[in-house]
Amino acid sequence: MKKYYLMAPGPTPIPPQVLQAMAQPIIHHRTPAYEALFSEVRDGLKWLFQTRSEVVPFAASGTGAMEAAIVNSLSPGDSAVVVRAGAFGDRWWEACTAFGIKTLSLEAPYGETVPADRVAETLRKHPETRAVFCQQSETSTGVLHDVRAYAEAVRGSKALLVVDAVSSLGVADLQMDAWGIDMVIAGSQKGLMLPPGLAFCALGERAMEYAKTAKLPKYYFDFLAELKIAVKNQVRFTPAVSIVVGLREALAMLRAEGLANVFKRHDRLSRACRAGVEGLGLELFAKATPSPAITSVVAPKGIDGEAVLATYSKSHNITIAGGQGSAKGKIFRLGHMGYVGEFDVIVALSALEQVLFELGHPVDWGASSRSAQKLLAEKS
Numbered sequence: 001m002k003k004y005y006l007m008a009p010g011p012t013p014i015p016p017q018v019l020q021a022m023a024q025p026i027i028h029h030r031t032p033a034y035e036a037l038f039s040e041v042r043d044g045l046k047w048l049f050q051t052r053s054e055v056v057p058f059a060a061s062g063t064g065a066m067e068a069a070i071v072n073s074l075s076p077g078d079s080a081v082v083v084r085a086g087a088f089g090d091r092w093w094e095a096c097t098a099f100g101i102k103t104l105s106l107e108a109p110y111g112e113t114v115p116a117d118r119v120a121e122t123l124r125k126h127p128e129t130r131a132v133f134c135q136q137s138e139t140s141t142g143v144l145h146d147v148r149a150y151a152e153a154v155r156g157s158k159a160l161l162v163v164d165a166v167s168s169l170g171v172a173d174l175q176m177d178a179w180g181i182d183m184v185i186a187g188s189q190k191g192l193m194l195p196p197g198l199a200f201c202a203l204g205e206r207a208m209e210y211a212k213t214a215k216l217p218k219y220y221f222d223f224l225a226e227l228k229i230a231v232k233n234q235v236r237f238t239p240a241v242s243i244v245v246g247l248r249e250a251l252a253m254l255r256a257e258g259l260a261n262v263f264k265r266h267d268r269l270s271r272a273c274r275a276g277v278e279g280l281g282l283e284l285f286a287k288a289t290p291s292p293a294i295t296s297v298v299a300p301k302g303i304d305g306e307a308v309l310a311t312y313s314k315s316h317n318i319t320i321a322g323g324q325g326s327a328k329g330k331i332f333r334l335g336h337m338g339y340v341g342e343f344d345v346i347v348a349l350s351a352l353e354q355v356l357f358e359l360g361h362p363v364d365w366g367a368s369s370r371s372a373q374k375l376l377a378e379k380s
Contacts, residue, residue: 053202134147285298
């Protein structure tokens with residue numbers, strides 16, 4: 001028997017107390033019991049998103065939230081800017097294009113970021129732009145974009161700033177109201193420590209105003225219709241009831257820890273993971289600010305990144321992730337967000353040494369865990 005470890009950048013491990021909460025007998029969504037649950041969850045989501053605005057949940061993936069953001073913000077013929085520096089930036093572009101939006105790409109090579117001054121300059125040249133779509137944490141590359149600087153670049157323009165925080169919510173600081181971000185979207189399966197199945201759209205005042213005039217077709221993903229009933233703690237359609245129950249428990253866990261401590265924990269784990277990788281002489285892929293959610297690693301010369309992925313799984317029963325898009329086969333990715341502790345990181349790094357050895361790469365045994373544990377011992 002080999003114990004299973006999930007060290008991918010989503011879905012992430014689910015805490016036992018969340019699993020137990022979701023295993024309770026299901027309640028009906030048209031009852032006072034669900035209204036009380038939804039009221040508590042609505043309040044908790046505002047706390048997590050650091051906003052006074054409403055957060056609309058949908059039974060969907062994070063990609064559903066991306067589509068919802070587009071169709072509730074734009075109309076046929078509108079223009080948008082997309083920050084493209086990874087597979088999920090590409091997804092913003094693909095979704096906008098699917099709806100006929102005139103889309104201008106601000107591109108950077110995988111592993112790098114798009115500076116805020118490029119966003120500002122583009123908006124000066126294209127004042128008709130109605131939205132800027134970006135990621136905070138680009139899951140495919142392990143880069144953390146400076147969305148606070150993007151918000152400053154967008155301020156004063158006609159454009160909404162829409163931030164995909166699927167792999168950064170509950171992982172990296174994201175002050176929606178204080179930084180002036182118009183809309184933040186997220187999913188349940190990463191920092192929130194839940195199964196996939198819930199998507200979230202937090203709507204600032206400007207986003208609400210744009211939703212009133214957006215003419216792209218929509219039915220299920222209709223912000224105004226959802227909000228009209230959500231303020232009564234009700235839902236239009238059948239929600240993912242058991243995941244909402246789990247969400248209440250997950251939010252309680254995060255509240256008990258405190259947001260500052262949550263962010264500090266993720267930062268510490270990510271620094272330890274990077275130290276361990278570099279202790280083995282491997283190259284980190286994220287050339288710009290690394291995300292605290294994911295460590296992306298360049299596969300050693302002569303080794304396919306997909307072989308690293310497969311060996312982790314076959315030999316050690318550990319699931320990590322490979323590269324996406326143009327990085328496929330060139331990198332592998334270790335997740336350390338949500339319900340992950342320091343010894344999970346040590347296990348993943350120790351296994352990496354064995355994986356590399358099995359693939360014929362020279363290994364300095366114990367170098368990764370020594371480097372990581374030295375950092376963790378500093379307690380900073």
